[in-house]
Amino acid sequence: MARTRRSDGGARGRGAGARLAALAALLADETRAAFCLALLDGRAWTTSELARHAGVAASTTSEHLGRLVEGGLLAEERQGRHRYVRLADPEIAHLIEDLAGHAVPAGTGPAEGGPRTLRAASASNALARGRTCYDHLAGRLGIAITEAMTERGLLRQDTGFALTDEGMRWFGEQGMALTGRRTRRPLVRGCLDWTERRPHLAGTAGAVLCRHAFDAGWCVRIGSGRAVKVTPGGERALAELLGIGPEKLR
Amino acid sequence: MARTRRSDGGARGRGAGARLAALAALLADETRAAFCLALLDGRAWTTSELARHAGVAASTTSEHLGRLVEGGLLAEERQGRHRYVRLADPEIAHLIEDLAGHAVPAGTGPAEGGPRTLRAASASNALARGRTCYDHLAGRLGIAITEAMTERGLLRQDTGFALTDEGMRWFGEQGMALTGRRTRRPLVRGCLDWTERRPHLAGTAGAVLCRHAFDAGWCVRIGSGRAVKVTPGGERALAELLGIGPEKLR
């Protein structure tokens, strides 16, 4: 039951606070938060996969997913007896990344907590080396590309975050079309990398570049997670096109 | 008592979900959300002011503020018998703005809900015309400035969001120093305006410009809220410097 005694005060429309609270409440549960973080890999998960991942019962998962879908954070797709869910759109993904980036306890660096087991440590290393961040590249790989583009004058980060004219040409020369896209999504945006603490290329251009990197065989996914690995051919291509030395990718 | 049965899964450090949930929980209450939205005006409020604004008891307010401060969202300053609180830093302000921007119910346009009373309608109009968004200018005023700068080649929004070299020079010519600032805050960033649905200038440059606008008498605050009004002198200055016609500010 909604309380009604709220002062409107700001006159920005009654209930702006209530709507903000409702949105935040969707992420204010550990289990739902774990779901959203898992879905940041950009793929669609089934109910039972998420249940196993978070360690809760299937019934619990079902209810949580219902709320997340109704709240607009997730989109669902039914296939046979499976219910696939994924993040509703890149906007949402960026919002969650952003929020998660602020959720690290103050003062703790990248080593934060630290993995407990050997297996976890190696997985953590792989993620730090290269991973996808929803639909673009992050980790040292993403940073290396972003920095190299900046050094080569394709991207400027000193007065904001935008492609230069050369940068636009470069995308075209590589066969990655950026024109003619009519979406509300920004062409370029910076996305703060929580392992590297620096922005990497996101937005439509980041997504196109990521897709191209997979299509051209520059990198491949490791296992079923978000981690990606640069192939030998990818190393050559990145060195040739952007002057990225192999040591930047280790 | 924290539950311990979580699967780590992503190996991104146990408890990433828990931390995200804890952060979101701070905003997941209608009263706390109302506090944060009120504090988006960039000023420091006292406990009792916020209590009156949100329509809750002082004791309730005190407890909420304790949690928000402990969670790092708010900074506090004690002065005599008053406790002043404000948003901890511009990062936090941007995070809340961003989250609030996504909290509008899908499909509802700027008219959303609509003010109930005549007084609320006039206040709402004033806010739509011009307001501060934490420490920079928003509303039609903020958009008009941003668009004018873009048209004049001072800012480019087509391939991201960044000042051009001319833009950097322009700031210097106006006596607004942007160099020599060494903060982790980005020099320029876009901030989505929820009444206009377009980005306006934020970041350090946005804050400097806003401060200059007040110092030079281009605009003044209306009453005690976030709304601002352009002065006659401000109209002349904006027309002269950026070619902004007075109709853009109505």
Place this chain on the structure above:
DNA sequence: CGCACCGTTCGGCGATCCCCGAACCATCCC
């Protein structure tokens, strides 16, 4: 000093929330 005011702490009430297991429905496969 004495009064007014701001803010905090504490006890307790009511509501909500999160979880699970059990029962049930739908789908797929043999």
Place this chain on the structure above:
DNA sequence: GGGATGGTTCGGGGATCGCCGAACGGTGCG
């Protein structure tokens, strides 16, 4: 058809949360 699997619904239990009023400590002012 029959059995296995994925997903949902429902009831209930346990914990947390948000709120208030009352009592209390500090500060400022006449």
